[in-house]
Amino acid sequence: MKLPALFLLLILSILTSSTYGPLLGSRLLVADPAMVFLAWVCLADRWPRIVVVAIGLAIYRMSGTIASLLEVIAPLLVLIVTVRLIRMGISPYDRWRRLGIVTLALLAAGSSSQWLVAPHLGRGVQGFFADSLLALIVAAVMFPLLDLTRPMLKSARYPQ
Amino acid sequence: MKSLQSAYWAVGCWLVLTLVAYGLDPLFRSGRHSSLEKRYVDQIVQDFEIQKTESYAALTRQQLIDRWLPLAKNFELVPASLTPVTDRSPTRSSALLDRGVESGLRSGLGVVSESGIVGRITDSGDGWSRVQLADDAGFVIPFVDEDGSRGILSGSLFSQVARLKMRLDPMAFSQDERLFTDGSGGVFPAGVYLGAVVEPRTPIQSSKILLPLTLGLSQEVIVFLPIKTGSSR
Numbered sequence: 217m218k219l220p221a222l223f224l225l226l227i228l229s230i231l232t233s234s235t236y237g238p239l240l241g242s243r244l245l246v247a248d249p250a251m252v253f254l255a256w257v258c259l260a261d262r263w264p265r266i267v268v269v270a271i272g273l274a275i276y277r278m279s280g281t282i283a284s285l286l287e288v289i290a291p292l293l294v295l296i297v298t299v300r301l302i303r304m305g306i307s308p309y310d311r312w313r314r315l316g317i318v319t320l321a322l323l324a325a326g327s328s329s330q331w332l333v334a335p336h337l338g339r340g341v342q343g344f345f346a347d348s349l350l351a352l353i354v355a356a357v358m359f360p361l362l363d364l365t366r367p368m369l370k371s372a373r374y375p376q
Numbered sequence: 377m378k379s380l381q382s383a384y385w386a387v388g389c390w391l392v393l394t395l396v397a398y399g400l401d402p403l404f405r406s407g408r409h410s411s412l413e414k415r416y417v418d419q420i421v422q423d424f425e426i427q428k429t430e431s432y433a434a435l436t437r438q439q440l441i442d443r444w445l446p447l448a449k450n451f452e453l454v455p456a457s458l459t460p461v462t463d464r465s466p467t468r469s470s471a472l473l474d475r476g477v478e479s480g481l482r483s484g485l486g487v488v489s490e491s492g493i494v495g496r497i498t499d500s501g502d503g504w505s506r507v508q509l510a511d512d513a514g515f516v517i518p519f520v521d522e523d524g525s526r527g528i529l530s531g532s533l534f535s536q537v538a539r540l541k542m543r544l545d546p547m548a549f550s551q552d553e554r555l556f557t558d559g560s561g562g563v564f565p566a567g568v569y570l571g572a573v574v575e576p577r578t579p580i581q582s583s584k585i586l587l588p589l590t591l592g593l594s595q596e597v598i599v600f601l602p603i604k605t606g607s608s609r
Contacts, residue, residue, distance in 0.1 A: 228391060232397075238462060242466055333467045333513045
């Protein structure tokens, strides 16, 4: 396992998340670059790497927040489970289909996070489509960049 | 080998893009300063500037105490300095205080500024307390409107915006109607300004309520410490 490369990418994604956080505001719920990275790892990588990235992300989010442990862990678990379930039926190697998988997973993770804190704050149909579009855009921007870094993680089972 | 070079180039470009955005960060955060930035500023200013700042802060604190004292009959007022922080959870909004358990601060106490509500303390330590700001999605507080109708207000997913969570009495909002605390719960005294209805809508739960605009800024605040029965003020 190329763990140093994985840690480097994890730190970069967390740095991107904290830098663009103030710009995205609460939209970070569905368009967090660190969550997009976790989803990308979940698509076609091995469980130990997924666990390493999820733990790294959970530790980062747990420090410096008033959120409970459940609020931090639940969206990560929802994201992982959603991606792994959908990829059983839809190929994660197709560049368009995998964007669909990740967008759905990001929306599910964001909804679970919001539901845990404030279930009464609905975002409506318009908000749902805006969230979907934003999640799709962030994933579409990050995936080509992440794909270029694949050789650094060459033990992963990515298609060449 | 070529693909590995491309990978390193990609990582380098990613890092540069992030660092550029980090440099532009002050544009996104207008007015929000991290505790680290504040500490850095404190280190570089001259003695004269520090003295000036301290005398100004003392004056502000005295003005704050004078303002809130008539309302807070059953509370001891503890002045503190609030520093907003970027909470790492996207649904949360929090800040730090420069006082903690040594001043008697603990979880659950109410915090106000000159403009009105700020939030509630969620955690305290020696020399620090973490405050859940009023625009945090999980923040709830009972309120009373100008007609005397009561309800429960909650924070939202947007900065400085609150929503009606529940009506306790029949109520209808009007444009620019002001909301205040009703004094129940023992956290805030009655009459603390919560916000104004800027967009009354139907259903009433989707009305937009604007919280005090200074909510996310570094400022002097007052913490309401309930007086224990039998103790002198």
